[in-house]
Amino acid sequence: xxxxxxxxxxxxxxxxxxxxxxxxxxxxxxxxxxxxxxxxxxxxxxxxxxxxxxxxxxxxxxxxxxxxxx
Numbered sequence: 346x347x348x349x350x351x352x353x354x355x356x357x358x359x360x361x362x363x364x365x366x367x368x369x370x371x372x373x374x375x376x377x378x379x380x381x382x383x384x385x386x387x388x389x390x391x392x393x394x395x396x397x398x399x400x401x402x403x404x405x406x407x408x409x410x411x412x413x414x415x
Contacts, residue, residue: 363406
């Protein structure tokens, strides 16, 4: 199931790389695309979204919300 995650605090390509690295460290999801302000991930059904929020918080970014694409 694809989700677009809105992320605050991403202002440059270094931030994009940092967010991508944080998300790739999580299991059971595929990072489809990361660009300034958002990331698109494909995750298994019933994935604990709190893991994403925590990983991005630990990396210094805030999750503003998300949209389900599937």
